[in-house]
Amino acid sequence: AAAVAAVLASAPAQAEPPKVEILMSPSGSGPYLAWATFQNYAPKYTDKMAPVAVETPGFTYNVRFLAQTPDKWKTTVIGSGEVVEWAAAEGVKPFFPKPMAVAKDFRVLGSMSQTSNVFVTLDPDIKAPADFAGKRVAVGLLTQNEWGMHQRMMLDTWGITPKLKSFDALGPGQNIDALLDGRSDVGTLVVHSSLNFAYNLEPGPFKKLESAQRPWFYVDVPKPTIEKYIKDTGAPFMIREVKANTFSNQPKAITTFGNHTLLSVHKSFPEDLAYEFVKTWLKMGPEIGKYSAIGQIWNPETIGAVAKIAPERLHPGARRAYIEAGLLKE
Template sequence: MKKFIKNTLALSISAICLLSTSFSAAADPKKVDILISPSGSGPYLAWATMQNYASDYTDKIAPVAVETPGFTYNVRYLASSPHLWENTIIGSGEVVEWAAKEGIAPFFPKPMEAVKDFRALGVMSRTSNMFVTLDPSIKSKDDFVGKRVAVGLLTQNEWGMHQRMMLDGWGMTKKLKSFDALGPAQNINALLDNKADIGTLATHSNHDFSFTLQAGAFKTLESSGRDYAFIDIDKADIQSYIDKTGAPFSIQVLPANTVAHQPEPVTSFGNYTLLTVHKSFPEEDAYEMTKLWLKSGIELGKYSAIAKIWDKETISTVAKIGKENIHPGALRAYKEFGLID
C-alpha cells in the first residue's frame, strides 16, 4: 500500500511538473530575429530598444535586434538563406529590394529571384541622402568631375549604395579622382581631414517630414566649426535616373533648416526604409509583430531617437500606397487599427 501511495504521489508530482512546464512554454513569447544594421546606427538602436521594451506591450512575440553590415547585406543574406524565411525579419528599403530583383551591379551581380517573394511589414522611415562639401566651388553634380568622393559602406543602402547607383547612372563615377566607401562616420572624418572633397549624410524622417532625425555624423560636422554646404541635386537629374531605370527613388526637397547648417532648401534623393519578411513568414507572427510596432511605436521615442518617427501614419505608409507587396498578417493589423480599409 505504501509503495502504491508513493508511486501515485510521484506520478502526480510529475504530472504537475509537466503541466507547469506546458503552461510556462505556452506563455513564453516567440523570439524573432530582426537583422538590422551596424551597432550604434539609428535603426539598430531603435530595434534594440524595442527588444528591451516589447514585453510591456505583448506576450506573443519577442523581437531580437541583430547587428549586420547594413540593409544591402540583409536583402542578399535573406534571399539566399531559405532556412531563415519563416523566422527572420530584416531592415530593408524600396530601392535595395528593387536593385536585388533587377541585379544591379556591383551590389547584386545577378537578379535574386527570392526577393520577388519579399513582403513588407511596414515603413521605418522616409530617407534623404545628401552630398556635402567644404569647398564652396562645388555646387552641383557637374562639379564632381576630378573630385574625391567618400561615402558610407556599400552594404548600407542609405549611406553608400544609393550614392554609387546615382553616380554610376549619371556616368560620373569614372570621372571622379577617387571614390571610397568608408563608413558613415569615416566619410565625414575624411572630409574634415582633407582626404575627400565630397562626403555624404543621410536623414530619417516621418511620413510628412515634420520630424527628421540627424545621424551622429551631422554632429561631427557641425561641431568641427568648419563652413560646409549641402550640394543641391537638380530634380531633372534624379528624375532622369528614375525614368531610365525604373528605380523607386523619390525626389526629396528638405525645407530650409530641416537639419543643422541648412539655410536653404536642399534637393536630394531617398526612399522608404522597410521592415521586410519572406512571404512564407507565418501570418500570425507578422500580425503580432506589426501590432506590437503600432502599439509601441512612437512611445519608444522616449528611449530611442529614431523611434520618434514611428507614428502609425508613417509605419502604414506603404500599405496605403499599395497592398500587393504587404504581408497579409501586417494588413490584418492595419485594418484592425483602422489605418486601411
C-alpha cells in the same frame, strides 16, 4: 504536499514564444539601437513572440542574406528599403552581380522612415553632382543602402564615377572624417524623417561635421536629374524637396534623392506572427521614442506609409494589423 507537487509536476510547461530575429544594421547605428530597445520592451506588450535585434553590415547585406537563406524565411525580419529590394531583383552591379528573383517574394511589414541622402562639401564651388569631376568623393559602406549604395548607383548611372579623382566607401562617420581632414572633397549624410518632414533625425556624423565649426554646404541634386534616373532605370527613389531650415545648416531649399526604409519578410513568414509583430510595433512606437531617437519617427502614419501607398506589397498579416488599427480599409 505530495499531491500538490504531483499536480505541479504534471502541469504542461508554458511554451516559449517564437523567436523572431530582426536583422538590422551595424552596432551603434540608430536603427539597430531602436530595435534593441524594441527587443527589451516587447515583453510588456506581447507574449506571442520574442524579437531579437541582430547587428549586420547593413540593409544591402540583409537583402542578400535573406534571399540566400531559405531556412530563415519563416523566422526572420530584415531592415531593408524599396530601392535595395528593387536592385536585388534587377541585379544591379556591383551590389548584386545577378538578379535575385526571390527578392520579388519579399513582403513589407512597415516603413521605418523616409530618408534623404545628401552630399555635403566644404567647397562652396561644388554646387551639384556635375561639379564632382576631378574631385574625391567619400561615402559610407556599400553594404549600407542609404550611406553608400544609393550614392554609388546614382554616380555610376550619371557617368560621374569614372570622372572622379577617387571614390572611397569608408563608413558613415569615417567619410565625414575624411572630408574634415582634407582627404575628400565630398561626403555623405543621411536624414531619417517622419511623414512630411514633421520630425527629422540627423545621425551622429551630422554632429561631427557641425562640431568642427567650419562652413559646409549641401550639394543640390537637380530634380530633372533624379527624374531622368528614375525614368531610365525604374528605380523607386523618392525625390526629396527639402524646404529651407528643415535640416541643420540649411539656409536654402535643396532637392535630393531618398527612399522608404522598410521592415520586410519573405512571403512564407507566418501570417499570425506578422500580424503580432506589426500590432506590437504600432503600440510600441511612442515607448521606443523615449529611449531611441529614430523611435520618435515611429508614429502609426509613418509606419503605415507604404501600406497606404502600395497595399499590394504588404504581408497579409501586416495588412490585418493595419486594418485593425484603422490605417487601412478592408
